[in-house]
Every structure is written in C-alpha cells, then in structure tokens.
C-alpha cells in the first residue's frame with residue numbers, strides 16, 4: 001500500500017497497443033510490469049488482434065489487446081503507473097495517433113467518472129474503436145454490473161464490421177509470463 005491507495009479494490013479495464021519493434025514482447029512486458037506493481041493485479045487478458053492503423057494511416061499494423069485489473073489504486077495513480085510503464089518500454093511521442101512501442105489506455109474503472117486535465121474516464125474514444133471493443137468483448141463478463149457490458153454490446157452493434165481486424169494466433173502471453181488469455 002502507498003499514499004495513493006484506498007482500502008477498497010476496484011476492477012479496471014485497460015487497452016494495450018503496439019506497432020513498433022517486437023510487438024508481442026512489448027505487450028507481454030507491459031502486462032508483467034503492471035502486475036508487478038503494488039496495488040495492481042492483472043486478472044484477465046483478452047486475445048490478441050492484429051489491426052490496421054486508425055487515424056494516422058502511414059504506419060505499421062498494431063497488435064491490440066485488453067486486460068482487466070484488480071486494483072487498490074486511485075485512477076490518477078494507476079494512470080501514472082501506466083505512463084511510467086510506457087516510458088520504461090521505450091515509448092516516444094512524435095506524431096499524434098502515430099507509431100508506438102506500447103500504448104496503454106485506461107478505459108474504464110468501476111463506478112468512476114472523471115474529466116480532468118490528465119484523465120478522462122470512461123476513455124472518450126473507446127466506444128468507436130474496433131481495436132478496443134473486440135478485445136474488451138473477450139473479457140467483460142456477461143453478468144458485469146457496472147454498465148460496461150451493455151456499453152460494449154451497444155457499441156459493437158454500431159460498428160461497420162470486422163474490416164482490418166484479425167485474430168493473432170501466436171501465444172503472446174506464454175513463455176512463462178504467468179499470464180493467460182481469458
């Protein structure tokens with residue numbers, strides 16, 4: 001526990017994306033680093049998808065996935081650990097929506113709505129992004145009660161289709177990471 005913790009645990013959902021360097025390794029290491037931090041436990045991981053770039057098109061394809069965390073941290077503290085993790089794995093910001101070794105977005109935290117200079121929750125663009133919704137759909141339980149399941153179902157119905165998204169079949173989380181999909 002540290003000064004930023006509360007005694008309660010919450011469920012949080014994050015999105016991960018990588019399109020530079022060893023993409024599988026970046027995803028695996030990001031999850032392992034988060035899981036190693038006090039107050040964060042990675043509880044479920046989605047499957048991994050290879051996705052065409054959205055927004056800034058002249059860049060390599062991404063690997064995208066999502067994970068559920070059990071955390072005792074306040075959202076701002078969780079986000080700052082996520083940003084530290086991105087930096088640790090060599091992320092450099094050059095172009096908005098551009099290539100990155102790893103990108104970690106905080107999508108949703110049970111019962112939390114925020115709109116500050118540094119953090120907006122739920123993530124404002126998550127419901128329009130197939131590269132977020134497909135992975136999230138893998139890990140949000142049918143009986144999830146905070147409203148996320150309904151939002152994901154509604155958003156998936158509005159998507160155009162599955163263009164530009166394929167399942168990545170390699171065992172990204174294997175290799176002794178202690179993490180597994182779903």
Ligand SMILES: Nc1ncnc2c1ncn2[C@@H]1O[C@H](COP(=O)(O)OP(=O)(O)OP(=O)(O)O)[C@@H](O)[C@H]1O
Pocket residue numbers: 079083093096097098103104105106107117118119120121122123124125
């Ligand atoms: N829910 C959130 N998750 C992650 N970052 C957020 C969130 N809300 C606000 N931010 C802020 O957004 C800043 C920029 O994030 P980043 O550079 O990763 O954006 P991006 O991944 O390129 O674009 P996008 O936010 O559309 O995914 C972060 O430094 C963070 O302070």
Ligand SMILES: Nc1nc2c(c(=O)[nH]1)N=C(CO)CN2
Pocket residue numbers: 016017018051052053054055056062064097098103131
């Ligand atoms: N396919 C794909 N496209 C993107 C992604 C991403 O993770 N996957 N992230 C972006 C900025 O967050 C912009 N575009």
